Amino acid sequence: MTLTAFRLVTIPILSDLEVREAPGTRLAEKSRDFRLLALKISSNAFASTYEEESKRSIEQTYERLTNSKAVQFVALKRGDEAIEQGASVVGLDELVRNEWEGFIVLLGPQAGSDGGVSASVNPFHLMTKTSAGDDAEDKSGGSHQDQTALHFHLNGMFVRPAARGSGLGRMLIEAAIERAVATAQGSDTKEIVVTIIVDEWNTKARSLYERCAFVGVARDTYRQQGQELAELRVALRMELRRTLDEK
Numbered sequence: 113m114t115l116t117a118f119r120l121v122t123i124p125i126l127s128d129l130e131v132r133e134a135p136g137t138r139l140a141e142k143s144r145d146f147r148l149l150a151l152k153i154s155s156n157a158f159a160s161t162y163e164e165e166s167k168r169s170i171e172q173t174y175e176r177l178t179n180s181k182a183v184q185f186v187a188l189k190r191g192d193e194a195i196e197q198g199a200s201v202v203g204l205d206e207l208v209r210n211e212w213e214g215f216i217v218l219l220g221p222q223a224g225s226d227g228g229v230s231a232s233v234n235p236f237h238l239m240t241k242t243s244a245g246d247d248a249e250d251k252s253g254g255s256h257q258d259q260t261a262l263h264f265h266l267n268g269m270f271v272r273p274a275a276r277g278s279g280l281g282r283m284l285i286e287a288a289i290e291r292a293v294a295t296a297q298g299s300d301t302k303e304i305v306v307t308i309i310v311d312e313w314n315t316k317a318r319s320l321y322e323r324c325a326f327v328g329v330a331r332d333t334y335r336q337q338g339q340e341l342a343e344l345r346v347a348l349r350m351e352l353r354r355t356l357d358e359k
């Protein structure tokens with residue numbers, strides 16, 4: 113399949129009411145099903161597992177769909193739409209109706225460049241918290257050590273096996289980075305830092321991130337959720353730094 117067979121869309125951020133009424137509930141089910149498919153097919157690629165996430169209630173998916181600091185990108189098969197640059201916004205029905213081919217979520221921003229992300233920490237909670245002092249609206253950086261940077265984190269990267277190897281993974285990452293830059297522009301920020309965590313064994317994903325200009329900055333060990341007796345795994349924290357143009 114060639115890259116032009118796909119188009120990227122972002123899931124609209126839903127209100128608490130919208131996510132509890134159709135078509136929001138159907139979208140939540142679709143989103144959860146795709147995440148479970150990823151965990152089933154690529155059972156070694158994520159810090160979480162199918163067994164753990166299939167036990168969780170749909171409330172967790174609702175929480176993600178209503179969080180303005182979690183921008184979710186979905187790759188759909190292209191119909192006869194005009195080719196657009198970047199990711200477009202589509203209606204919920206269209207997201208529910210079409211097969212999802214790939215996914216990534218951009219979390220954040222948080223002020224500063226040392227987000228403390230690691231394979232043992234839930235990135236969603238860390239990167240989307242909005243409590244006083246950690247509020248991303250406070251883009252000047254509050255008490256954080258690096259007051260000129262904004263930190264984003266990429267998570268949940270997955271492409272269906274049949275769609276792999278045509279550049280879709282790269283397209284998802286680039287769209288997410290573009291969004292991070294756009295979010296940071298218009299603030300006092302001079303630099304963005306985008307992080308991603310990848311298992312060291314996962315050379316396919318690692319080389320993709322390297323091609324997108326990520327560099328490995330730290331290693332740490334962890335156990336997959338619900339696998340407390342399993343062997344420790346080695347995770348690599350990779351990051352991409354980008355200086356924003358002077359306004």
Ligand SMILES: CC(C)(COP(=O)(O)OP(=O)(O)OC[C@H]1O[C@@H](n2cnc3c(N)ncnc32)[C@H](O)[C@@H]1OP(=O)(O)O)[C@@H](O)C(=O)NCCC(=O)NCCS
Nearest residue numbers: 154157269270271276277278279280281282309310317319
């Ligand atoms: C990692 C993953 C997201 C990559 O997705 P993808 O869509 O295959 O990514 P890309 O197509 O951009 O790049 C993959 C390969 O295709 C090659 N490729 C890209 N465009 C191509 C094209 N037009 N023609 C031929 N090959 C191409 C790339 O060079 C790359 O090759 P390499 O891996 O040998 O370096 C996918 O393999 C996946 O979902 N894996 C399981 C889950 C996972 O590991 N997630 C990451 C968790 S951190």
